[in-house]
Amino acid sequence: PTTDETILSVKGLEVNFDGFKALRNLDFSLKQGELRFLIGPNGAGKTTLLDVICGKVKPSQGHVLFKDSIDLTKHQEHQIAQLGIGRKFQAPTVFSTLTVFENLALSMKQQRGLLSALWAKTTSEQRERLHLRLDMIGLQTKAKERAGSLSHGEKQWLEIGMLLMQEPDLLLLDEPAAGMTDSETEKTGELLHEIAANQTIIVVEHDMAFVRQFARMVTVLHEGTVLREGTMQEIQNDDKVAEVYLGR
Ligand code: ADP
DSSP, rough: OOOOOOOEEEEEEEEEETTTEEEEEEEEETTTTTTEEEEOSSSHHHHHHHHHTTTSSSSSSSEEEEEETEGGGOOOHHHHHHHOOOOEEEEEOOOSSBBHHHHHHHHGGGGGGHHHHHHHHHOHHHHHHHHHHHHTOOOGGGGTTTGGGGGGGHHHHHHHHHHHHOOSSSSEOOOOTTTTOOOHHHHHHHHHHTTTTTEEEEEOOOOOOHHHHHOSSSEEEHHHHHEEEHHHHHHHHHHHHHIIIIIO
């Protein structure tokens, strides 16, 4: 649930790609425990904003404060992951020859390196954590199946589960329901709300039906800056948003 504590505060962000301003004077902030949907037309800067937060892209101006005191623009991508920010891209990157359980176990222990993670014994406390996550992502009955045999939707859930094993405080998800069947999409929306009970999430989403069904708070980007921010209802009834985004 949303608390009063600000977990992320972006101020005056500017990103230049060869003279083209992908982000301009962008301000954005997020409370702990929020599930925030980031929408906007193609090229609005949504992916670039996530890229700046996770350290993949460096801004030419502005700062990104995480938990009040950490300026993420001063850290490298791998450090930011260790600070508790998990990024999931659209394409699933599970290890297809390992089982679902092994994939989860591996990401839980990956801090110590991939190879030692493969050999490290799993403690009973760790097994318990693994089973809790398996339940959460709905793959308890598939724990012993190879990840390669899962459906597209199940692979996406597994990957979200793998991110969660690293206990991030902030998750950045890029179109988590893309390519899913209707029932998988539904389950994904529910999963996001379940995760937001303990963690903060930013979701970049193009599927407006998904946004309408699952979003409460929405930020609309347009031409590299925030056009509007509000509840789904406010956004839906906003003329400016309709004009630039829905093409009305
Ligand atoms: P969105 O995710 O909202 O569709 P992006 O953040 O991907 O938008 O892109 C914002 C703008 O920046 C687009 O015009 C895009 O073409 C441009 N852009 C993104 N990445 C690069 C890059 N690496 N080099 C040059 N231009 C880029």
